Amino acid sequence: MASIGDSKCVLVIGATAGIGRSLALSILSLPSKPTVVVAGRRKDRLDQLHKEHGHDGRLATIQMDIDVDRITLRKTVEDVIALHPKLDTIIFSAGVQHQFDWTKPKVVNFDNFASELNTNYTAVITMITYFLPHLLKLGSSGQHCFIVPITSGLAIIPSPSVSNYSATKAALHSFGISLSVQLSDTNVHVMEIMPPLVESELHDHQGTTPKLSKIWMPLDEFTVLAMDGLKRGDLHIPIGAVQQRYDKFEEGKVDVVNAMFNPRKT
Numbered sequence: 001m002a003s004i005g006d007s008k009c010v011l012v013i014g015a016t017a018g019i020g021r022s023l024a025l026s027i028l029s030l031p032s033k034p035t036v037v038v039a040g041r042r043k044d045r046l047d048q049l050h051k052e053h054g055h056d057g058r059l060a061t062i063q064m065d066i067d068v069d070r071i072t073l074r075k076t077v078e079d080v081i082a083l084h085p086k087l088d089t090i091i092f093s094a095g096v097q098h099q100f101d102w103t104k105p106k107v108v109n110f111d112n113f114a115s116e117l118n119t120n121y122t123a124v125i126t127m128i129t130y131f132l133p134h135l136l137k138l139g140s141s142g143q144h145c146f147i148v149p150i151t152s153g154l155a156i157i158p159s160p161s162v163s164n165y166s167a168t169k170a171a172l173h174s175f176g177i178s179l180s181v182q183l184s185d186t187n188v189h190v191m192e193i194m195p196p197l198v199e200s201e202l203h204d205h206q207g208t209t210p211k212l213s214k215i216w217m218p219l220d221e222f223t224v225l226a227m228d229g230l231k232r233g234d235l236h237i238p239i240g241a242v243q244q245r246y247d248k249f250e251e252g253k254v255d256v257v258n259a260m261f262n263p264r265k266t
């Protein structure tokens with residue numbers, strides 16, 4: 001089974017903190033010695049990563065904001081491919097989360113709504129679309145390529161306080177299944193990571209970190225489990241408590257999609 005162990009060059013978008021940073025460093029230490037390109041908005045964090053882990057030349061940095069228009073995203077993708085023509089794996093870890101209360105519709109913040117939708121969903125699909133010609137070409141030369149969206153257990157069971165966030169993750173999860181089925185005859189694979197509540201900076205701006213930190217999965221524990229799935233080449237990687245939700249509501253869904261819409265695979 002093709003897996004992240006085959007990757008030669010991995011881009012991690014959203015690697016300046018939390019899950020993305022931790023996965024990037026784990027991938028950097030794989031015995032296959034891939035190049036790892038870390039991306040995010042905060043240059044000081046990228047510089048720090050390079051200072052601490054860039055000694056053997058395999059860690060590169062790219063400052064990148066994905067909450068932008070599609071012309072800018074296309075230029076970003078073109079620049080990445082020009083700098084890293086062997087790029088075969090992209091982990092989409094950039095994400096934001098906002099709370100909304102629709103019992104108080106007058107104070108719903110549409111800037112936050114639009115930014116969350118773009119960062120967590122629209123920009124990800126846009127970038128996948130711009131990366132695909134490169135990945136399909138590499139794939140047709142025999143190199144296995146991986147698109148790794150990071151969704152959430154909230155893609156399966158939404159949390160009403162973060163309703164739009166949950167919806168963006170459900171949308172990305174659904175899109176990932178369709179993309180995976182459409183690409184099933186190619187060497188481009190979609191491996192979706194579905195984290196539970198995990199130690200990170202995601203909730204800091206909402207003021208909920210002190211409460212959530214009592215129940216979240218430690219980042220190191222999460223990273224080991226996520227890496228196990230990526231190294232096995234699992235196409236769906238539900239972690240911790242998400243496994244139960246996955247087994248109950250999602251198990252067998254891909255087979256149903258194939259049976260209904262992709263008769264070649266049944």
Ligand SMILES: NC(=O)c1ccc[n+]([C@@H]2O[C@H](COP(=O)([O-])OP(=O)(O)OC[C@H]3O[C@@H](n4cnc5c(N)ncnc54)[C@H](OP(=O)(O)O)[C@@H]3O)[C@@H](O)[C@H]2O)c1
Binds near residue numbers: 019039199
């Ligand atoms: N932690 C959890 O409980 C949990 C659970 C389920 C799913 N997830 C998902 O896991 C992924 C990683 O989140 P995390 O928990 O690790 O959060 P985090 O610690 O806040 O990290 C988020 C990362 O996304 C980057 N980012 C945010 N907006 C960006 C933008 N416009 N352009 C480029 N990069 C951007 C941030 O970097 P800069 O600020 O430097 O740009 C940061 O590196 C997200 O997709 C999140 O939805 C998290």
